[in-house]
Amino acid sequence: MSRIATSFTLILSLLSTFSIPASCATTQPRNVATLAVCKEIASTVSSASEIWSRPVELYYTEDNYHWAQSSSQVSDGCAQINLLARTQTPFGVKGGGHSANPGFSSTTGVQIAMARFNNVTYDASAGTATIGAGLIWDDVYAELEPYNVNVVGGRVTGVGVAGFTLGGGFSFLSNQYGLTVDTVRAFELVLPNGTITTVTESNPDLFWALKGGFNNFGIVTQFILEAYPQGQVWGGAIITLGELDAVTNATANFYANVADPKASILTTLNWDLGITAVEVNLFYDAPTPPDGIFDEFLAMPYLTRDVSTRSFLSLVLTAPSNATFGLRGYFETVSITDITLPLLDAIVNETEYWSTTLAAEVPGLFVSYDIEPFLPSIYSHGSPSAWPPTRSQGFMPINIYYAWSLEASDSLINSVMQESARYLTQVAISQGQDVANTPHYPNYAIYDTALSTMYGDNVASLQAIKAQYDPDNVMALAGGWKF
Ligand SMILES: Cc1cc2nc3c(=O)[nH]c(=O)nc-3n(C[C@H](O)[C@H](O)[C@H](O)COP(=O)(O)OP(=O)(O)OC[C@H]3O[C@@H](n4cnc5c(N)ncnc54)[C@H](O)[C@@H]3O)c2cc1C
Ligand SMILES: *[C@@H]1O[C@H](CO)[C@@H](O)[C@H](O)[C@H]1NC(C)=O
Ligand SMILES: *[C@@H]1O[C@H](CO)[C@@H](O)[C@H](O)[C@H]1NC(C)=O
Ligand SMILES: *[C@@H]1O[C@H](CO)[C@@H](O)[C@H](O)[C@H]1NC(C)=O
């Protein structure tokens, strides 16, 4: 159990070159000698860092915190620090801990939690915000609000900055400014050999690779993102029951008719306890939306509705996305290029077909399909990046999320989710969409997805850049998508 939120010079040197003090050369974890060494390491790192082992753990829960139980492995960190160098001990790098894929940011080895990288600094003259890799977007929005600026980040509460940004980043602001990767001015990176460097477009290969390539090239400590003016916004969440036709109509009509880049919605079908409820999140980047564009959503009977003029953070907090915290869960995805009624009807059917099929054998089942309309121009705002591998097609991710409470059914659920994703791809193709090879979004893809399904023709370049910057393959010890 170690807390190592810190100067990665030391951490990464540890991984490759740490020489083991005699007192630490123990095979008995968590003994007094090991603990002493952990404390010694902590004292040599920096006062902002802490390295703990279980007996004195104060931050254990926070640093192993993961949103999904399926990715909450218990690390056995400090006791094994000496073993990292010697035995290639696995480690995990955790930003916000929102990956649901087992072992992506969790580990049974040494957990490197970025939590202490928690500063947000706004530089008005540069028009940028420097953001610590341990933060969640909620905190970033709160810090930037007094300056009337914002960055392109998460749409619902609790999501981490680091994984989100290193994988792409679909935001309510993406129709205006692109994905989060398109707004990165620089990454502060600890290379696998322990060198700290600032990666900008003047280092084009590494800059390109970090924009979508996650933890393959080292550990990011801070992101420097473009800051944009931000005033009050309009929107919030509506939850409806029994209004599936009205919701699918409204969603299809919104996608077909609204070309205003300040407008954005999320439509989510949630099946729980035998009922499909729909959550719609509405967003407009001004205090009042133009007449008409959200009328169909506002006309629906609702269970709860919290829509108003408010701060960006207040809008993000209306989504009850933390309700499934602590359940096991997986995400899976398909990419589509059009949102039509027949496809939405198929998504409603998938939600209900699989939830009723699985409910008896999967205790605590929660099934969710979310439709994310974006303008076809969404990828025109940025320059080439590891992800998406193509910007010529205005594709949109569908987010499939299944949660449950027992471990026993994990592989069954994985196969059902992949079957459902393939089925929806076939439905889209039968509707005339050219999506057989459209890239899947790596922040939504289930853990055994092929690299080529997400990164397409970029895989070979990513592998070459990874080999150049990590010749000893240190980052292979950390989970996640691996090049
Ligand atoms: C409720 C919910 C809502 C979401 N909403 C959105 C959304 O609106 N838009 C969207 O695009 N995505 C969304 N996502 C997906 C989200 O982008 C991913 O889960 C993302 O990886 C979360 O980042 P994190 O830092 O919390 O993840 P973590 O689990 O901490 O990390 C994810 C991956 O990134 C790596 N990583 C983390 N920190 C670092 C670092 N400092 N340096 C190098 N590698 C690092 C990890 O090793 C791991 O492989 C959502 C997810 C959830 C659960
Ligand atoms: C965060 O800001 C504080 C105060 O300016 C500074 O002392 C500290 O070094 C910063 N931390 C990081 C990780 O940059
Ligand atoms: C989500 O819920 C968990 C458990 O109640 C809590 O610890 C965590 O702080 C919550 N996260 C947010 C962002 O509210
Ligand atoms: C949905 O739209 C169709 C026409 O496309 C219409 O016949 C139907 O009444 C609408 N349903 C609802 C609930 O609005």
Ligand SMILES: *[C@@H]1O[C@H](CO)[C@@H](O)[C@H](O)[C@H]1NC(C)=O
């Ligand atoms: C509903 O979904 C299942 C599973 O994908 C599929 O076999 C079935 O044909 C679908 N039914 C309809 C009416 O679309």
Ligand SMILES: *[C@@H]1O[C@H](CO)[C@@H](O)[C@H](O)[C@H]1NC(C)=O
């Ligand atoms: C660390 O790696 C970088 C990038 O490959 C390289 O430029 C630098 O010289 C290396 N530093 C050391 C000390 O090996």
